[in-house]
Amino acid sequence: MHPFRRYAPAVLLAVLVCAGPAAAQQPDPEFTKARQARTDAIRTGDKATFDRLTTVNFTATGPTGTRESRAERVGRADKPQGGGGNAAALEEEMISVYGDTVVLNWKAGNNRFLEVWVKDRGTWKCAGVQITPIRPAQ
Numbered sequence: 001m002h003p004f005r006r007y008a009p010a011v012l013l014a015v016l017v018c019a020g021p022a023a024a025q026q027p028d029p030e031f032t033k034a035r036q037a038r039t040d041a042i043r044t045g046d047k048a049t050f051d052r053l054t055t056v057n058f059t060a061t062g063p064t065g066t067r068e069s070r071a072e073r074v075g076r077a078d079k080p081q082g083g084g085g086n087a088a089a090l091e092e093e094m095i096s097v098y099g100d101t102v103v104l105n106w107k108a109g110n111n112r113f114l115e116v117w118v119k120d121r122g123t124w125k126c127a128g129v130q131i132t133p134i135r136p137a138q
Contacts, residue, residue: 025097031117034124041077050077053125055118060129063111110134 034053041049051074058070090106100119105112114130 027095027097027102028119028124031102031119031124035117035126038126045078047074047078050074053123055120055125055127058125058127061131063131063133107134 037049038053040046041053054070054074056070058073060068060073062068090108093104093106096103102117102124104115104117107113110133112132112134114132115126116128117124118127119125
């Protein structure tokens, strides 16, 4: 019997036990600050902050399927969007952490949002947004 076979069940158990906490990992506090700062920037029209917290290859897909580049989105970031300003109080919010990537999903009104954040050169930045209209069940 190969020596590894004797230890394989213990190794598998250790991997599964260690993987559990990683799946339930809490977001980095710096991510939470960056997300709130970007949310505030959208609400108030702070273009510089919005620009700083958005990746170079950012893309947004709107509820009609239109795609907007980073340049297009930043170009209109100086127009205050208003609305709620607390990123932590969204309906049905789910946050999944995968190392230096955070995937968010939440509901607001009749839309569901999917947002992806990455840690880019030490700074948390939004890499993409998808907005999907919620249609009544048929």
